[in-house]
């Protein structure tokens with residue numbers, strides 16, 4: 764099925780229009796995707812990225828987190844160089860956050876930690892291309908794991924990212940937690 768865009772007046776197949784339920788006849792928007800994109804780009808240029816936009820984006824991302832991860836992984840695989848550049852740019856702009864993480868790790872190293880054993884784990888992670896993960900997370904509002912070798916495990920990057928600092932063995936049963944506690948865990 765082809766439709767004519769009301770903006771550019773070009774006849775295009777249905778796939779090139781955004782689905783729009785309120786248009787009960789066609790089921791798609793009156794303007795084609797290209798035109799909608801162009802209009803919103805111009806609007807953004809004029810108005811700028813608002814707080815509301817950021818909130819909406821975050822909400823959508825949270826709802827579609829698995830999809831986002833797949834898309835981002837594909838993007839990384841397509842262009843590892845630009846990913847590296849973006850990461851170092853992020854590190855530059857988030858030095859305070861990084862320092863906090865490093866400090867948290869440092870304060871979680873007890874005096875009896877066997878540093879050589881920890882280093883072996885990190886060497887292995889480089890050798891096998893895996894990420895070092897803290898079994899009991901170091902940075903969490905409910906628990907504080909230690910930076911010791913027996914709290915370390917090697918995980919595939921994807922798995923590590925999905926675990927985050929939200930899960931650990933013997934974590935409290937979520938059904939018995941208050942909603943406020945639950946929020947602090949899953950935040």
Ligand SMILES: [Zn+2]
Nearest residue numbers: 768771795798
């Ligand atoms: Zn158009």
